[in-house]
Amino acid sequence: MYTQIGFFPPLRTMDNASPHKMTGRWALVFLGVACAVGVASIYYNQPLLLVMGASFGSAPREMGFVAVATQVGYAVGLLFFVPLGDVAERRALMARMYAGVSLALVLAAFAQNLIWMIVASALIGVLASVTHVALPMAPDLVPPERRGHAIGSVMTGLLLGVLLARTFAGWLARLSNWRAVFLVAALLNMAFVPIVLKYMPRVVPREPLTYSHAMRSLWTLVRTKPLLREASMLGALTFGSFSCFWTTLAFMLEEHHHLGPAVAGTFGLVGAAGAFVAPIAGKLADKRGTRVVVTVAGIVLTGSYLWLWLVEKPHVSMMVHMVALFIGVIALDTGAQMMQIANQTRIFGLGSEYRSRLNTIYMTMYFAGGAVGSALASQAWSRWGWDGVCLLALGLIGMAGFVHLTGYSRTHAEALMKVSRHEQEPA
Numbered sequence: 001m002y003t004q005i006g007f008f009p010p011l012r013t014m015d016n017a018s019p020h021k022m023t024g025r026w027a028l029v030f031l032g033v034a035c036a037v038g039v040a041s042i043y044y045n046q047p048l049l050l051v052m053g054a055s056f057g058s059a060p061r062e063m064g065f066v067a068v069a070t071q072v073g074y075a076v077g078l079l080f081f082v083p084l085g086d087v088a089e090r091r092a093l094m095a096r097m098y099a100g101v102s103l104a105l106v107l108a109a110f111a112q113n114l115i116w117m118i119v120a121s122a123l124i125g126v127l128a129s130v131t132h133v134a135l136p137m138a139p140d141l142v143p144p145e146r147r148g149h150a151i152g153s154v155m156t157g158l159l160l161g162v163l164l165a166r167t168f169a170g171w172l173a174r175l176s177n178w179r180a181v182f183l184v185a186a187l188l189n190m191a192f193v194p195i196v197l198k199y200m201p202r203v204v205p206r207e208p209l210t211y212s213h214a215m216r217s218l219w220t221l222v223r224t225k226p227l228l229r230e231a232s233m234l235g236a237l238t239f240g241s242f243s244c245f246w247t248t249l250a251f252m253l254e255e256h257h258h259l260g261p262a263v264a265g266t267f268g269l270v271g272a273a274g275a276f277v278a279p280i281a282g283k284l285a286d287k288r289g290t291r292v293v294v295t296v297a298g299i300v301l302t303g304s305y306l307w308l309w310l311v312e313k314p315h316v317s318m319m320v321h322m323v324a325l326f327i328g329v330i331a332l333d334t335g336a337q338m339m340q341i342a343n344q345t346r347i348f349g350l351g352s353e354y355r356s357r358l359n360t361i362y363m364t365m366y367f368a369g370g371a372v373g374s375a376l377a378s379q380a381w382s383r384w385g386w387d388g389v390c391l392l393a394l395g396l397i398g399m400a401g402f403v404h405l406t407g408y409s410r411t412h413a414e415a416l417m418k419v420s421r422h423e424q425e426p427a
Contacts, residue, residue, distance in 0.1 A: 028150060030199060031134050032157020034094070037192050038131035039158050040165035041101050041124050042070045044185055045108075047170040047250050047264040048178045055178070056114045060251050064378025067247050069118045071371035073125025078132055078363040083214040085133045085356030090203040095196045097130035102189040109182035125367075131158060132363050136355040137203065139348050151348065152282025152341050159337055166246070167269040218357055225350055225358075230407040231343040232362045234294065236369025237400035238301060241393040242336045243373035245308065245329075248381045248389050256386075257318065270326045277334045281341040291409050293342035298404060300335030301397050304328050309390035346409075 045052070045066050053063040084093055104127055108120035138154040169181045221228060250264040285293045311324035347358045373396060380388035404410075 027201070028138060028153045029157075031138055031154045032160075034134045034192070034196065034200075035131045035154060035158035036161025036164075037188055038098065038101065038128050038134070038161070040161040040168070041105060041128040041185055041189065042074050043162055043165035043246075044169040044181050045070060045121060046246050047166050048173055048181065050250055050254055051173060051178050052111075052117065056111075056117065058114045061378055061382045062114060064247060064374060064381075066114075066117055066121050067243075067374045068371050068378075069121040070125040071243070071367050071374060073122035074129055075125075075364050075367040075371060076122075077126035077129030078360055078367060079218075080215075081126070081129050082132045082360040082363065083218070083357050084211065085136060085359075086205055086354060087209050087211050087214050088205070090133055090137065091196060091200040094130050094133055094200065095193045097127050097133065098189050098192045098196065101127035101130065102186045102193075105182045105186035105189065109179045109186065129363075132359050133356070135344075136348065136359050139352065139355065146286065149279060149282045149286060151344050152279040152285075155282075155337070155341055155344070156276060156279060159333075159340075163333065164269065166264070167266055170264055170266060214357060217354070218361055221354065221357060222361055226408040228347055228350060228358060228361060230403060230409060231346045232365040233403045233407075234339065234400050235343050235362055235366040236372075237396045237403065238297070238336060238339045238369075239366050240369040240373030240376075241301065241305070241396040241400075242332065243370040244377035244380075244389050244393040244396070245305075245332060247374040247377045248386075251381055252312070252386055252389075256312070257321075267325070267329050270329050277337055281338040282345065285342055285345045290342040290346050293338055293345075294404055294409075297335045297338035297342065298397065298401050300331055300338065302394065302401075304331035304335055305390055305393045305397065307331065309387070309394075312386050312390075 049063040049066060050060065052058075052066065053060060056063075081097065101124060104120060104123035108117060108124060111117040111120055135151075135154060135158065138150045169178075172181050172184065249267060253259040253264050281293055281297075308325070308328040311321060311328065343362065344359075347362050348355055350358055373393075376392055377389050380392045384391075
């Protein structure tokens with residue numbers, strides 16, 4: 001069913017949306033905000049690792065496990081909660097998960113030691129997977145030929161949440177303390193519960209399905225969808241490389257330049273400029289195919305890390321160094337976002353009836369890759385400093401390039417174009 005919204009082209013509403021619920025273009029905006037609020041919860045801790053470590057008496061190497069725990073928890077939530085989007089009514093599910101992540105953030109705010117914070121961070125990650133209960137709704141709101149654009153529009157909100165969370169956390173910690181960051185975040189998530197219930201369309205599953213059947217079908221999808229496997233590997237490797245930078249940025253700024261969490265958080269604001277590439281990447285995927293977008297993303301990611309490695313030299317002045325870092329962060333975020341849009345455009349074209357499960361598989365591998373990248377980056381920083389971090393990130397990007405050059409999309413271009421035109425990939 002389609003509806004005309006102002007001067008915008010017809011957009012499809014939810015099949016079972018009530019008249020007073022949000023539809024069309026504004027539903028995409030709402031989904032973007034919903035994704036931003038949820039996903040921000042797992043990134044508040046990154047610029048705060050040093051100040052939290054000072055409270056707990058823990059070294060940077062140990063505090064790296066807080067970021068790892070959040071990402072591992074998120075991967076677990078993606079695996080066990082997101083498939084419920086194909087089983088349960090999504091609006092009620094989202095409201096319960098926003099309430100849950102709010103309680104987990106309160107637990108983090110009152111953490112008294114490293115173990116407590118690691119447990120709280122894992123719980124935040126598990127429940128913040130609500131983001132990917134909401135995201136698969138985006139393709140249902142538009143005609144098939146605009147799927148990439150819809151995903152890009154909602155992803156803009158999600159990516160702004162990822163990036164601005166660091167800025168918000170860094171500056172609020174400076175103005176108050178790190179515990180205030182988690183308390184304010186808890187209030188934001190709890191406030192979203194009544195908003196979801198009031199404005200979100202009620203969305204029931206397309207077909208009767210039990211949770212156990214949904215979970216068993218995950219392996220079937222992995223086994224029969226080679227393009228899903230390729231996209232998942234690319235996502236895991238590139239997000240692993242992306243996490244290398246953000247996990248160690250606060251350490252590098254403190255050790256090399258004696259700059260605190262507020263400055264580390266500000267780089268999130270700089271990177272947010274790259275978030276606006278998401279709709280452009282979506283349109284490019286619709287027009288030229290996702291393989292072109294993946295190729296461009298890989299080149300941009302490689303160039304960004306070479307640049308970030310090059311500019312981190314002792315003879316460079318502080319002003320020049322900060323400007324160079326700003327440029328590198330924008331490029332890094334742009335490349336990561338282009339890769340994400342291309343991959344999700346691919347997987348959401350493989351079948352509308354199991355989009356939540358496709359997203360579960362993809363995002364579980366994506367954040368597992370991020371957790372591995374964060375863990376390895378913490379170790380690389382402790383042993384080899386910034387050189388080790390950049391070499392690790394470039395190695396992960398190189399592995400992604402190998403997958404891209406040898407994968408399914410290289411040898412099955414015709415099938416890939418069918419997916420881009422919204423037909424299912426052959427098993």
